[in-house]
Amino acid sequence: MDALSSNMTLRNDQSGLHPCWSCKGPVAEADLFCETCHAVQPPGHIDHFARFGLHNSYDVDVDGLERKYFELQRHLHPDRFAKKTPKEKSLSQQQAVTLNEAFEALKDPLLRADYLLKVLGADGISHDHTVNDPALLMEAMETREALMEAESVEVVNDLTMKARRDVRDCVKQIAKAFADQNLEAARKLALRLKYLTKLLEETRQHKARLVMK
């Protein structure tokens, strides 16, 4: 009996299949529902990209991602399980939690860069507080100063437009760096994107203050 079950585990690993908690039939790691009995499964140990049926790539069509997110939530959200057993309710919650986490991580270009770096085995940027790129530091200081001095919406708008363009360029460059498998460059650019994102946030706040006064 023992020998048999350990033998089975061994074979499970190769096939990527494990028994469904409900009908005990085979299900794959990425399966959301059991093909046989349609019971919802626990979220598999797969990365955020795989969860949306994507390959590990920085190029993500965010609108498409969102459509897929809604489609998956339509099936997995706890609202769909109000009449089900406690076990299924709990699994649906786990699935929806995982899906929310994956969606939040992939839809944002900065978080996505951070996540992809980690998936590819490099350091992420989330805990990096020190920036030692002199050019970036200089740019940051000058732009901040300009923003602080801006007293009209037009000036802030100009700064916002520039920052937006910079963000778009930066995102493109990050995509290219990832495509070239140049993780060092990708990481450096991601740090720049982090600064640009913060700058956009600040321009937004600055504008809101000017507009709403």
Next chain:
Amino acid sequence: MIENVLLQIHEPGETPVPHAGDDALAIGIDLGTTNSVVAVSKGETPEVLRDENGKGLVPSVVAYAPDGSAIVGNLAKQLLLMRPETVVSSVKRLMGRGLSDVKSISGTLPFEVVEGEGMVRLKLAGRELTPVEISADILRALKERAEDQLKYKVEQAVITVPAYFDDAARTATKDAARLAGLEVLRLVNEPTAAALAYGLDQQAEGVYAVYDLGGGTFDLSLLRMEKGVFQVKSTGGDAALGGDDFDHAILEYFLEQRRETFGEEKLTTDDVKIALVTGRMAKECLTENDQGDFVLEFNGKTSKHTITRAKFEELATPLVERSIEICRNVLEDGDTFPDEVKGVVLVGGSTRVPLVRKRVGELFGQEPLADINPDEVVAVGAALQAEALTVGSDNLLLDVTPLSLGIETMGGIVEKVIQRNTPIPVAKAQEFTTYQDGQSAMAIHVLQGEREMVDQNRSLARFILKGIPPMTAGAARIKVTFSVDADGLLTVGAEEVTTGVSQEVAVKPSYGLSDEEMADMLRDSMVHAREDMEIRLLTEARVEAKRVMEAVYSALHIDGKLLNEDERSHINVVLNKLDEAIAGDDRHAINSMVEVLDRETQTFAQRRMDKGIEEALTGIDVKKLENAIGS
């Protein structure tokens, strides 16, 4: 032949529907500070349940008769003027609150509170009652209204809560429902419910703001509505801002005038209750008229007061501006400018105040939408969601947490674990460490709010993770996990990662009811509490047993070939026995038959796994593998 039997059993409708009420509709309840409404929906056609006079609003006012029985609604509202000491209103403002919170709500309170720890208690008709019990009485009345009209027992409901309600107030609402014998299918945020009702009715698409100013609470939610998806982008509010505060402002103005005439006066709680009725009358009168005259009569002295709309607006301005400031913050959180908002939906009776409409219109640069009934739209949304949860729906509500959640760290600083406006359900973990050598326990203090320091936020719960093995300071890795479910309720778990010592607590708010209190109340409130519990356990056992049966049928349908005739008929016998058990009402019999079925299908399960693995390894199941890697 056996195949035949199987298919027959599998046929829908063949399995008996043993427990009554399976097709009973769940109701939607707007449990308001001032007014409550109950509605039901069938075939996406919602209907507000009205009294014989066609009134959908049930005043959230409760009067207690000498025998302790509760009178809810219009009658209680009338009793307020005659026997104020037996009547309570606006109790929603006290849900999940402690004594100190209540004292800070406003100067003159229409409640006689009892000194003490934990959730605040009120003195009423010689008894001491918690807001949860009083709310339960309102819910019971709504449940009865529904049962009278629908002619069946109602057991399930969707109940709405202000989006800005914190965890304690949400838990208190759920507890009240339990006391009233209602299972809460979901707590839905009021503005989200309103958006659902409005969006479906008007086929609205785009970004909308829902501005909900009721009697005691204010919410603003920014939602994106698109193709049946209702996605909250950001939300904010004030759980202690509403029409009641306008009434108070007017009352204070009148009292000031009385002071000038009669000198300092001592007001009893009952005087305040009655005077507030006048305050509200004045306010509502000024919605239509430019001025009005009112009389206050207590302490044996009568005073006459005149108030103009301009004066009222002066008094109300700071309150309205508070709501406008919140709107600005929510817009900013939602990364949205006012002109990007396609429509502003007004909800709640207080949005009838002209000053409110004017200021909201100015902020968003557009006339707010008035083509809905602001009093009923929330209940209608709740009913639609109740139907969606029980019968099914293509629509999807995606909501967020209104307030950040965090834990106390060194120096009384709050470290946020979940930021406000995070889509729910959500779970997030953060690691902390010990700060003393050999520290064997760690106190975990859970907080809710946006401020930096512990004492500026709301304390939700405290617990202690014990049994941490001796380690040097900073070596232990304590992972604290926060989970917020679709009701917006928090569960916190703590685990020492290197050893696996763990603890999980459903957050019982500091101002909530303890399990014992709840049990006592359940005993007192329901004569048949025990029976009800039994029925619930039986229902659960049946639901679970049916799921197991369905799973086995599915497996037999697909992999039946893996069994010989004997084995199959053996399983069939067990299935039939389980079916019989489900039809009976002995839950132990059901549960043990489920175990038998589980045991008797083990070999079958193993063969199915073996087959699946074989196929996968020989590449037969290419499609499945492709699905798995997502190509």
